Amino acid sequence: MTFNVSADAYARFMGRYSELLAAGFADLAGARRGQRALDVGCGAGALTARLVSRLGAVAVCAVDPSASFVAAVAERLPGVDVQLSAAEQLPFPDGVFDAALAQLVVHFMADPVTGLREMARVTRPGGTVAACVWDHAGGRGPLTTFWQAVRDLDPTAPGESAMAGVSEGHLAQLFRQAGLRDAEETTLTIHVRHATFEEWWEPFTLGVGPAGSYVRSLPDDRRHLLRERCRQLLPDGKVEVSATAWAVTCRR
Numbered sequence: 001m002t003f004n005v006s007a008d009a010y011a012r013f014m015g016r017y018s019e020l021l022a023a024g025f026a027d028l029a030g031a032r033r034g035q036r037a038l039d040v041g042c043g044a045g046a047l048t049a050r051l052v053s054r055l056g057a058v059a060v061c062a063v064d065p066s067a068s069f070v071a072a073v074a075e076r077l078p079g080v081d082v083q084l085s086a087a088e089q090l091p092f093p094d095g096v097f098d099a100a101l102a103q104l105v106v107h108f109m110a111d112p113v114t115g116l117r118e119m120a121r122v123t124r125p126g127g128t129v130a131a132c133v134w135d136h137a138g139g140r141g142p143l144t145t146f147w148q149a150v151r152d153l154d155p156t157a158p159g160e161s162a163m164a165g166v167s168e169g170h171l172a173q174l175f176r177q178a179g180l181r182d183a184e185e186t187t188l189t190i191h192v193r194h195a196t197f198e199e200w201w202e203p204f205t206l207g208v209g210p211a212g213s214y215v216r217s218l219p220d221d222r223r224h225l226l227r228e229r230c231r232q233l234l235p236d237g238k239v240e241v242s243a244t245a246w247a248v249t250c251r252r
């Protein structure tokens with residue numbers, strides 16, 4: 001899926017969750033100084049920034065098929081080699097990275113198995129290939145309440161729960177299909193508190209990802225209904241979001 005949105009819109013919508021997720025994911029992948037790492041599908045740079053703080057900018061490369069994200073990461077993180085590219089055809093020779101990571105990306109790849117195979121190709125033997133994806137199918141993603149409200153009003157709406165890797169065991173299965181045999185799946189959980197319902201809702205109107213596209217597709221009256229349904233499903237006052245991702249790491 002193409003993300004034709006500004007990095008700022010992305011940061012307000014998903015960055016508020018992915019910046020936190022990046023810490024645990026970098027830990028899980030064992031990212032540390034001395035390594036050279038690739039961030040695949042870097043978006044606005046949530047994980048890239050985390051890798052830079054651990055490895056140093058010159059040891060980090062990043063790719064994304066969205067030109068606005070590539071420009072934003074180049075500006076945010078000087079020294080990082082950031083290129084316009086999809087996972088399925090990475091612009092690097094074989095075995096040049098100690099680790100290749102993809103945070104919240106596999107389910108958006110046109111061909112997840114080819115994308116993971118490419119990540120393995122550019123990683124040295126013994127290096128790490130890692131990916132994580134929200135547990136949308138298990139109802140533990142950061143957008144679960146939103147999609148619940150959507151389904152309450154429109155049971156035929158697609159949602160994100162059928163996407164690649166978002167159900168238990170499927171991400172590890174994709175790794176194995178890509179030839180990464182010892183893939184191990186675990187979970188990572190983050191907690192975010194939004195001060196008000198409006199603060200939680202407003203980023204859904206920015207057109208980011210499947211949820212934002214869905215909101216943008218609605219006429220005003222149905223958008224209003226959806227917002228009010230979300231409000232009913234959430235407690236008054238602060239909105240506490242706990243979100244869990246499936247995460248797989250694997251030795252190449």
Ligand SMILES: C[S@@+](CC[C@H](N)C(=O)[O-])C[C@H]1O[C@@H](n2cnc3c(N)ncnc32)[C@H](O)[C@@H]1O
Pocket residue numbers: 001002003014015018019040041042043044045046047063064065066069085086087088102103104105108109110111115
């Ligand atoms: C949900 S965002 C995640 C961004 C970032 N990794 C983060 O954690 O905030 C998904 C990203 O995947 C990128 N993407 C979509 N299709 C891709 C593909 N085939 N290969 C690599 N990245 C892709 C999008 O452009 C977008 O930046």
